[in-house]
Amino acid sequence: xxxxxxxxxxxxxxxxxxxxxxxxxxxxxxxxxxxxxxxxxxxxxxxxxxxxxxxxxxxxxxxxxxxxxxxxxxxxxxxxxxxxxxxxxxxxxxxxxxxxxxxxxxxxxxxxxxxxxxxxxxxxxxxxxxxxxxxxxxxxxxxxxxxxxxxxxxxxxxxxxxxxxxxxxxxxxxxxxxxxxxxxxxxxxxxxxxxxxxxxxxxxxxxxxxxxxxxxxxxxxxxxxxxxxxxxxxxxxxxxxxxxxxxxxxxxxxxxxxxxxxxxxxxxxxxxxxxxxxxxxxxxxxxxxxxxxxxxxxxxxxxxxxxxxxxxxxxxxxxxxxxxxxxxxxxxxxxxxxx
Amino acid sequence: xxxxxxxxxxxxxxxxxxxxxxxxxxxxxxxxxxxxxxxxxxxxxxxxxxxxxxxxxxxxxxxxxxxxxxxxxxxxxxxxxxxxxxxxxxxxxxxxxxxxxxxxxxxxxxxxxxxxxxxxxxxxxxxxxxxxxxxxxxxxxxxxxxxxxxxxxxxxxxxxxxxxxxxxxxxxxxxxxxxxxxxxxxxxxxxxxxxxxxxxxxxxxxxxxxxxxxxxxxxxxxxxxxxxxxxxxxxxxxxxxxxxxxxxxxxxxxxxxxxxxxxxxxxxxxxxxxxxxxxxxxxxxxxxxxx
Numbered sequence: 024x025x026x027x028x029x030x031x032x033x034x035x036x037x038x039x040x041x042x043x044x045x046x047x048x049x050x051x052x053x054x055x056x057x058x059x060x061x062x063x064x065x066x067x068x069x070x071x072x073x074x075x076x077x078x079x080x081x082x083x084x085x086x087x088x089x090x091x092x093x094x095x096x097x098x099x100x101x102x103x104x105x106x107x108x109x110x111x112x113x114x115x116x117x118x119x120x121x122x123x124x125x126x127x128x129x130x131x132x133x134x135x136x137x138x139x140x141x142x143x144x145x146x147x148x149x150x151x152x153x154x155x156x157x158x159x160x161x162x163x164x165x166x167x168x169x170x171x172x173x174x175x176x177x178x179x180x181x182x183x184x185x186x187x188x189x190x191x192x193x194x195x196x197x198x199x200x201x202x203x204x205x206x207x208x209x210x211x212x213x214x215x216x217x218x219x220x221x222x223x224x225x226x227x228x229x230x231x232x233x234x235x236x237x238x239x240x241x242x243x244x245x246x247x248x249x250x251x252x253x254x255x256x257x258x259x260x261x262x263x264x265x266x267x268x269x270x271x272x273x274x275x276x277x278x279x280x281x282x283x284x285x286x287x288x289x290x291x292x293x294x295x296x297x298x299x300x301x302x303x304x305x306x307x308x309x310x311x312x313x314x315x316x317x318x319x320x321x322x323x324x325x326x327x328x329x330x331x332x333x334x335x336x337x338x339x340x341x342x343x344x345x346x347x348x349x350x351x352x353x354x355x356x357x358x359x360x361x362x
Numbered sequence: 363x364x365x366x367x368x369x370x371x372x373x374x375x376x377x378x379x380x381x382x383x384x385x386x387x388x389x390x391x392x393x394x395x396x397x398x399x400x401x402x403x404x405x406x407x408x409x410x411x412x413x414x415x416x417x418x419x420x421x422x423x424x425x426x427x428x429x430x431x432x433x434x435x436x437x438x439x440x441x442x443x444x445x446x447x448x449x450x451x452x453x454x455x456x457x458x459x460x461x462x463x464x465x466x467x468x469x470x471x472x473x474x475x476x477x478x479x480x481x482x483x484x485x486x487x488x489x490x491x492x493x494x495x496x497x498x499x500x501x502x503x504x505x506x507x508x509x510x511x512x513x514x515x516x517x518x519x520x521x522x523x524x525x526x527x528x529x530x531x532x533x534x535x536x537x538x539x540x541x542x543x544x545x546x547x548x549x550x551x552x553x554x555x556x557x558x559x560x561x562x563x564x565x566x567x568x569x570x571x572x573x574x575x576x577x578x579x580x581x582x583x584x585x586x587x588x589x590x591x592x593x594x595x596x597x598x599x600x601x602x603x604x605x606x607x608x609x610x611x612x613x614x615x616x617x618x619x620x621x622x623x624x625x626x627x628x629x630x631x632x633x634x635x636x637x638x639x640x641x642x643x644x645x646x647x648x649x650x651x652x653x
Contacts, residue, residue, distance in 0.1 A: 056472075056478060077502035151403060154402065184423060267495070271587055
């Protein structure tokens, strides 16, 4: 449709392509499929097929042991709403998401603003703030367990010296906040993305605003923030996806004398995926657990769609929504890469 | 006079007559940065401190160990089969990230440089998988692999490697799309096929991205906890899993000093890699898709 309206000069490349020899075009198409075949085969075998298998299981009462299982329709999905543990875990996950996602974006962007200023040792500060984001999750969990341990943790040592009562940080209900602190320790990932966004804002825009009499805060809220909004949308979506499926921090924080078990996770850290994990590996309710997994998947799809919809008005696109949406998906060359 | 006017404006802020408010603001900024930096470093520093304390010292509040207990590190590598875990971790990480980097480069080249029916749709699939929660596919994959006896073998890592990673595919597509057409055209006129073009021209030009992709997926595999804990048996597992389950006395009480020392050894390679490639991490490949 657009090509019909386009001037001849722009249509030219397309004309050139139609005159390309047929054999060459076929060779090129075959080569494309040869090049992407490892990925495509992997996608079908390791993503599509497992997803389909879980979907099939979610309609059965398979327990992983007996060969005798039958189709139960939507029973497993209906059971989710009658399972108080599932609803409790959903509530904990919602709380975890509602706290960590905005907190990570606010702290991450604030840090990005700080290390974007021309301060001495800027590179070192950037490195230190980002460092925890590269620490493997097992090590982060061990660090936080040792920081908050009731006997030899740093926090209780400090409380002791202040003559305050020591606290059981790693038990209900405070362990939830330890998990949140551990999550926010890795805020460097968000900082780096916000920093990349800030660096993409032309300095003249901020200068012009300052000449017009805007103070730093006003320049930030009126210019930087709107220009940053596609990046923030990206952070919201990836943040929500990551925190809804989160469970490894909860699992690792609850390790008792070397055993990893979903059943030993304290109530306040009993996230939705912990529940699903327990249903699979502690109770062997594969059918029901698969329904939980698919419910999570659907929830994430719906939430992503809702966030996109709601953000429509709030997000400012410098160069048209299409390109910014692609930027949100992780690449920003848009049409340039398409040849 | 005129010289003063012509003075370079590099760091113009500093040459401006400083208002007292600006100095206070600047000092405040540094104080804030240093405090935040300390907060970010404390968990690692505390771990390091514990790894050098004696068991008796654990319950006494002190920042620094009285005498450095290097023997904790000896315990860390002898109380659990540390060497075996490291070997398995390194092997799996190299296999997976090597294959993933190569496979993603191939796929990225396809998307950047070739034309075929269905390409756009397939690219949307790559975008979609970027958003897909990992765990939703990992657990059913485990159930399937358990049925075909691929569990407790290293084959899953080979398969995951061959399948590439959506993020790396983006990275390579970006890189290859930005290389001008001239080289490719010249090679085609010389009768080069696309595989030769990829192998001889494009891949050598993308050396930096190849290294970045390998480093990123290596650290990811090194840090991965859930797949080795599901797909491997506890005797032949990675350091990530071995560490989280090890270091207990016969009675089952944890030996925290050895655990801390083991954790330090486990984090160290990642930290060294990070410090070496720090600029790349922060200014380059982590955000390259966004710019």
